[in-house]
């Protein structure tokens with residue numbers, strides 16, 4: 069990188085700078101950056117418009133938009149060759165465990181797992197402690213989801229008060245509070261009278277009822293599918309009839325009440341038949357298939373591993389599995405859902421008889437379903453996307469997710485070609501109870517956008533060179549979606565980006581702002597506005613020391629605001645002491661090109677001895693270490709290496725969140 073090829077940030081007069089320029093007037097820094105993305109050369113999979121074609125996508129102001137002939141100057145371009153874009157996946161069945169079992173999952177970690185898995189919308193089950201059975205609990209969930217600030221979290225509160233099955237909950241109030249469906253998931257409502265009353269009310273509210281169809285009397289104390297395998301293992305079984313009798317009842321009630329009925333996690337061949345016939349007869353019933361019921365049978369069950377194979381309903385025989393697949397292909401089953409059910413290792417270590425039911429699924433669902441259905445040639449990629457997007461949305465009676473211009477920019481970029489191996493220890497979920505650890509799969513989300521913000525970006529290779537700590541940080545950050553600091557329960561300091569000319573502070577800052585939902589402020593631009601002249605002239609006319617004083621005063625001023633991303637000028641080169649001042653303001657991140665380049669360039673530019681520059685660099689590193697700051701050295705200019713910038717931003721966020 070020669071110095072002549074670098075356009076100093078302060079010389080870049082762009083439209084973006086202009087809008088900041090205007091809003092910075094009067095000391096109000098309300099500029100909110102919604103990064104503009106141009107996704108180039110991507111396979112567009114959009115079931116809503118029946119599109120499977122190659123093209124470009126454009127994201128601006130949180131929405132998809134037609135690609136403009138001239139890209140705005142702040143556009144981040146993503147070369148998506150080899151990737152496929154789909155609307156963000158919708159999961160109708162997620163357990164977040166908060167409140168009550170935060171050691172297994174929280175709203176924030178569950179949202180992270182969802183983002184990492186390619187989901188931008190999840191429907192949350194009500195079997196928390198206390199149960200999600202009143203508007204107050206829905207409000208608490210909404211607050212937590214808002215703090216996580218990643219994806220859309222939709223509540224499916226209880227059918228009955230306390231999930232006890234006796235009294236219908238206040239469905240009307242729950243609907244007003246934002247319920248998208250009602251379920252007592254974990255239990256079925258066995259009292260037909262109660263269920264019928266609830267379904268009449270739900271029909272009036274035009275919301276579906278979702279049932280965990282399993283007769284508890286027939287299921288008894290069973291822990292796996294009742295059949296040859298349960299007898300061999302000597303474990304009590306759960307018969308298929310325990311499910312089918314309830315499915316039959318649910319269909320009957322749907323017909324008599326007119327309420328839309330969705331059968332959760334179907335497991336038995338008999339249920340598929342019932343559902344197929346009912347749907348053919350025009351009944352408002354639907355059903356979901358989980359990745360584990362698609363992939364596993366009772367023959368896979370290892371009695372020593374409840375963390376992998378104990379789920380409710382259980383995985384059943386090969387005949388059942390084949391019937392589920394057939395049902396999915398012919399439309400008897402309309403959609404997938406994960407039944408993501410996190411449990412701690414300690415809870416699952418209690419043995420097969422007493423361990424709780426359930427496996428996690430958010431981070432493996434895309435790979436398992438794509439590998440077993442599309443890669444096996446059973447289903448087209450477009451139909452597969454539909455089962456994760458338009459179909460679950462239709463169960464909820466919501467608009468079909470789409471990639472058409474004007475739609476909310478909730479989308480994912482998928483790698484559908486390369487194989488990967490599931491590593492449960494890398495999960496963003498707090499829990500590891502998966503049957504798929506070590507499984508070789510094809511298909512996974514590489515990037516997840518929600519409301520136009522890039523919320524997850526899977527680093528493909530460590531391309532950030534530099535300090536040991538940085539490398540460590542990068543390894544730590546790999547594969548983790550972002551959480552704003554507040555969600556981690558800490559205070560919210562600012563992030564101060566310092567660095568050298570052309571080190572990409574602005575690009576990284578904008579990406580950070582986009583991911584964290586924070587403001588981005590370019591200090592150089594504000595200083596230029598206040599002085600009424602470009603920085604080069606402030607330097608020339610008033611001298612550099614004066615400029616540094618102005619810069620420091622502005623940093624102190626900005627530090628009064630919480631949760632602000634600041635891109636500083638190049639003060640770190642000339643005055644490493646700024647690190648000390650700025651570390652009171654927030655987390656200091658120093659961005660540079662490789663140190664060698666910096667030594668040579670600054671020595672040449674400022675006409676100083678090389679050794680002096682090397683000492684200065686060492687001083688910068690020492691100060692950063694002392695102040696718990698970060699040093700990021702990039703292989704080349706970040707503006708031209710968006711991928712590096714994304715990774716730098718990701719790592720900063722992870723460390724920021726750790727405090």
Ligand SMILES: [Zn+2]
Nearest residue numbers: 253254280332
């Ligand atoms: Zn369930």
